[in-house]
Amino acid sequence: MTSTKTKKSKKPILIIVITIIVGLIVTSVVAFNDRKGETQSENEEEIHVVEASEPIVQDLNKVTSIIGQVETTDSRYVIPEMSGTVDKVYVSEGDTVTQGKLLFTIDDKEHQYQLQEAQASKRMAKAQLQEAEKGAREGEIAEAESTVNTAEQSKLQAKNEYERAKTLHEEGFVSDQELEQVEMQYKNAKEQLESAKAYLNTIEEGTREEQIDSLEAQVEQAEIGIRMIEDALDRTRVTAPVSGVIANLDINKDDLVGNTEPAIIINAESHQVTGTLSERYINSISEGDKAEVEIPSISNNHFEATISDIGSLPPEEGLSYPVEVLITEKGLDDQLRVGMYSRIRLTVDSSQDALTIPRHALVNDGNNHAVYLVNEDNEIEMKKVEIGISQDGYVEITDGLEKDEQVVVAGLDNVIPGEKVEVQEGDLN
Structure with missing residues (x-):
């Protein structure tokens, strides 16, 4: 009985041991297969795939943006x-x-009074001129002749008085002072006669040309005064x-x-945008250059413009210069408002037929720029380059790169110089 029980108790233990051994074998096989797969994967990943392409030849423009505001082109005080x-x-x-x-x-009341006065002066001057141009009347001539006769009689009487006083002075009956007084009266009588004769001659001969000219000048002067007052009234x-x-x-x-x-x-039909540009770029633009204006508050807010003026002096305590651009697009008058915020884009540099690559294709080589190239053996080479201006994600290569070289444009982070790679054609566009 004892022998039979011992045989029965050993049988389950044997089964357990066999199960454990089988499990260990299976585990070892699985682990081996896993390691084998990892090794195969590592062998497969040793050759990296990159994209490469030749540089693109294109025109590039360097654009800078400044803040501006909308103004009218014609604002008058x-x-x-x-x-x-x-x-x-x-x-x-x-x-x-x-x-x-x-x-x-x-208020023009004072000027109206001045105008009336000037017009009256003109009428008087014209009347005098017309009278002078007609000449003397017969009555005036007769009166002048009578004056001459009277003057002659006065002269004769004064002469007789003078000669009588002179005789009496010699005899001592008339003083020196009395003689001088009689002599003065005689001289005055002679002068009055000459004046009367001269007036008679003037009347008989008519008004002299100089007098006519003088009277005409008075009329002209009166007319000038009227025009000056009328101009003042207009003002x-x-x-x-x-x-x-x-x-x-x-x-x-x-x-x-x-x-x-x-x-x-303000002229609501013509607008411009004004801003200030750094002294770094002020000599890179010219009047007449094209520009672009963005006004966020207006739909379809990008507009063509032209540089209309470049200031020669910066604002006080500033290092930027005023720039004015004229919006050339039509049909915006009902949308633009003076003072609107805007952004002006100005081209400050350009390069025609530039050799370009995507900017992300650049790698750093210390303080220098470089690119990864793929040579004929599909190996990575690093080459230093000089760069120029950038636009829309592309950068100009000014030195160090040829048109037919293959530049790595994708997969740069996974490779190093000297590494052999698998190349796929890249698309720079």
């Missing part, structure tokens, strides 16, 4: 040409006006110097105005 008191205002802020429209008037009417919108109106009836700016008119 309304400045009265004379001072005075505002009589009446005919417009309001925000009104659209045409060139020449009456904005306000200045009391202040009109719009240009067509546009009244952006500011700081004036009311009875206000005193002078050489200030009571109103500003």
Whole structure:
């Protein structure tokens, strides 16, 4: 009985041992197969795949952006040409006006009085001229002749008185002072006779040419005075110097105005964008160059523009120079508003037929730029290059690269110089 029980107890133990041995064998086989697969994978990954392509020849432009704002191309201050008191205002802020429209008037009463006075002076001067041109009347000649006769009689009487006084002076009956007085009366009588004769001759001969010229000059002077006053009256009417919108109106009836700016008119039909450009690039642009303007607040917000002005002086304490660009696209007048935020893109450098590669194809070689090339043996080579301007992800290679060389454009991070690779054709476009 004992022998039978011992045989039965050993049988389960044998089964367990066999099971363990089989498990170990299976595990070893699986582990071996795994290691074999890993080794095969490592052998397969030893040759990396890269993409390579020849450089692209294309035109590149270096573009810089500056912040700007929309302004009108024609903003005019309304400045009265004379001072005075505002009589009446005919417009309001925000009104659209045409060139020449009456904005306000200045009190003109004083100038009206001056005009009336000047017109009266002209009438008087013309009357005198007409009288002189007609010549003397018969009555005037008779009166002049009578004056001459009277003067001759006065002279004769004065002469007789003088000779009598002279005789009495010699006899001592007339003093020196009395004789001088009689002599003076005689001289005055002779002068009055000569004057009367001269006046008679003038009347008989007619008005002299010099007198006519003088009277004509008086008429002309009066006419000039009238024109000057009329010009002053015109200046009391202040009109719009240009067509546009009244952006500011700081004036009311009875206000005193002078050489200030009571109103500003902007031209709503023409706009420009102004900004400031760093001194680094200011000599790289010229008036007439093309530009692009972006105005975020407007739909389809990229517009063609042209550089219209480049400032010669920077703002105070600044190192940038003012730049104005004129928006050349039409049909934007109802969308553009003065003061709108904008961005101006300016071309500050360009290269024609440049040899280019994607910028991500560059690798660093210390402080230098380099590229990975694939040689005829499908091995990686590193080559130093010089770069130029960049645009839209492409960079210009100015030295160190030939047109027909194969540049690695993908898979750069997985390879090193001297490594053999599998090459796929890359697409630089």
